[in-house]
Amino acid sequence: xxxxxxxxxxxxxVLQSPKTFREISSSFLGEPLxxxxxxxxxxxxxxxxxxxxxxxxxxxxxxxxxxxxxxxFYLNFTGFPFPLGPFLNRRTTRTEAVxxxxxxxxxxxxxxxxxxxxxxxxxxxKLKSGGLxxxxxxxxxxxxxxxxxxxxxxVEYIVLPTFAYEHKIFVGPFSRKFPQAQVWVAPRQWSWxxxxxxxxxxxxxxxxxxxxxxxxxxxxxxxxxxxxxxEVGIGPYVEVAFYHKRxxxxxxxxxxxxxxxxxxxxxxxxxxxxSAKNGLAVKILSKGKxxxxxxxxxxxxxxxxxxxxxxxxILFLGPSNLLEPNASFAQMSQKLIVSPIVKTLVFSKVPxxxxxxIGDIARDWKFRRIIPAHxxxxxxxGRSEFLAAFAFLDDHLGERYVTRPSLSLLFTSLMxxxxxxxxxxxxxxLSSLDEFLVSVGVVKKTVSGRKR
Numbered sequence: 221x222x223x224x225x226x227x228x229x230x231x232x233x234v235l236q237s238p239k240t241f242r243e244i245s246s247s248f249l250g251e252p253l254x255x256x257x258x259x260x261x262x263x264x265x266x267x268x269x270x271x272x273x274x275x276x277x278x279x280x281x282x283x284x285x286x287x288x289x290x291x292x293f294y295l296n297f298t299g300f301p302f303p304l305g306p307f308l309n310r311r312t313t314r315t316e317a318v319x320x321x322x323x324x325x326x327x328x329x330x331x332x333x334x335x336x337x338x339x340x341x342x343x344x345x346k347l348k349s350g351g352l353x354x355x356x357x358x359x360x361x362x363x364x365x366x367x368x369x370x371x372x373x374x375v376e377y378i379v380l381p382t383f384a385y386e387h388k389i390f391v392g393p394f395s396r397k398f399p400q401a402q403v404w405v406a407p408r409q410w411s412w413x414x415x416x417x418x419x420x421x422x423x424x425x426x427x428x429x430x431x432x433x434x435x436x437x438x439x440x441x442x443x444x445x446x447x448x449x450x451e452v453g454i455g456p457y458v459e460v461a462f463y464h465k466r467x468x469x470x471x472x473x474x475x476x477x478x479x480x481x482x483x484x485x486x487x488x489x490x491x492x493x494x495s496a497k498n499g500l501a502v503k504i505l506s507k508g509k510x511x512x513x514x515x516x517x518x519x520x521x522x523x524x525x526x527x528x529x530x531x532x533x534i535l536f537l538g539p540s541n542l543l544e545p546n547a548s549f550a551q552m553s554q555k556l557i558v559s560p561i562v563k564t565l566v567f568s569k570v571p572x573x574x575x576x577x578i579g580d581i582a583r584d585w586k587f588r589r590i591i592p593a594h595x596x597x598x599x600x601x602g603r604s605e606f607l608a609a610f611a612f613l614d615d616h617l618g619e620r621y622v623t624r625p626s627l628s629l630l631f632t633s634l635m636x637x638x639x640x641x642x643x644x645x646x647x648x649x650l651s652s653l654d655e656f657l658v659s660v661g662v663v664k665k666t667v668s669g670r671k672r
Contacts (some may be wrong), residue, residue, distance in 0.1 A: 290312055292363050304331070309487055321345065321593075335499070339595065342356040356380065380404070380426075398423070402428070405428060445461050447460070459473050474591070476557065477556075483527035529542050538649030564647075565657070571613045
């Protein structure tokens, strides 16, 4: 989730149980228990257009969930310092993004024991071979696997597109559900606080994704470009973007997001209502206003308030005003942006590498929709909107993206100022955190990514 994907030092690689090189049978509350990687899987008992002209594609997309409430039990141990919930129950939703071709599987993901949640997404593409290509696996609950099997095709490839723990954690358990599938991982994998091998995460016999590799078995249908930055802190930031040529779809992990006005279907009402309560965080971030202490009733207004508070905490860590989140939320939603955390703590440190990466993506791939791993998807957006989200890089590089004036440049420049605008009051905590991390050497101020 966005709060955990901030930077190399805060996108935590959590220390895991060493008992991961084999499956161990035990018992837990009378149920069979297997330790798989770092996750314990227990078998249950029986719009309106904005200035960027971005609209969430929904026509023809259908959401499916299991007809029964069962099949969602998944015991997840993630450890210090960023445990990822829910710890016992994960609902899976399935949406058809491109008819007969691309499906989105989503689950709720919470930061520890807090009331802050967002969605985490697995994207599945059906290849011409008839097999399935799985991007960023999620928790392989019984419900999730059943929804995947309903597509009626074998899983051929499982892809980990990032170094990030929140996506890495499920690759091992997921791959064991499909032992015939090949596992491919982003390069330069690392973990924190200990740099552990992939086998420790339950990932065996994996192959490494390479930039522009024409020898991958899916190269005729899906292309890839690797962002492998210098170390911006205790480790590098690594993300692989993919382009599905037939559907003209760009897949990213954390590079860009589109915050929807309404909460994703997979986030439970209990989480939304818990976020709507005026707890300690709201009292601290209330701009000195009196915070009423009253029970929260279940209605659409309180669910929406809970969602808005979640989003602001995920994007800014410490937003200026949680008591009245409407104004800040309105500025951050319904537009394609780079997350403020990723922008501040990662991309601003390696602007040259990021500019090269997005420039190559925009030059070579004629995409018309984007699917990130969090928040809304698919997003109806092309190259101009994508470049506009990264307009902040100009301030770091001191140059324009292209030297020849054009209508496309003007469009990108105008949209960029709107798309990348973040409320200054909300950015104060994040800016202060950045200054502190730089001062103690945890995060670097800037890193030269290429020689001119």
